[in-house]
Amino acid sequence: MKLILLCVLFVAVTYAEENNDPIVNESNVEYNGKFRSHYELRDGSKSTQEGVLKEVHSNVFGESIKGQYSFVGDDGQEYAVSYIADENGFQPVGQHLPTPPPVPESVIRALQYIKDHPQKSTEEYH
DSSP states (O other), rough: OOHHHHHHHHHHHHTTTTOOOOEEEEEOTTTTSSEEEEEEETSEEEEEEEEEEEEEEEEEEEEEEEEEEEEEEETEEEEEEEEEEEEEEEEEEEESSOOOOOOHHHHHHHHHHHHOOOOOOOHHHH
């Protein structure tokens, strides 16, 4: 996974337009699964991420990655995203990202009712 991320980063930097040449490009991969990468481009785009190998379940390992990236949009505004990617999936956070609407009160009450009144097994009916 780390190798793929580093390869994608290398390809992205290689094929960047001339005015997007990297001004900073750092990466470090350690023997124990830890890694860190950082780059900045002339157009203001930046990316930083670090990861560790962690035990998700008994004898099941996976990566946990924290990072952030930012770029300047066509409208001239800077957009920034921070994220965590682990066994729970990709979890981005940014002011420009949409958020889900609030859960309706009726749904909250229904879920509480279901929790308070669990379904009976078929043996309990006889």
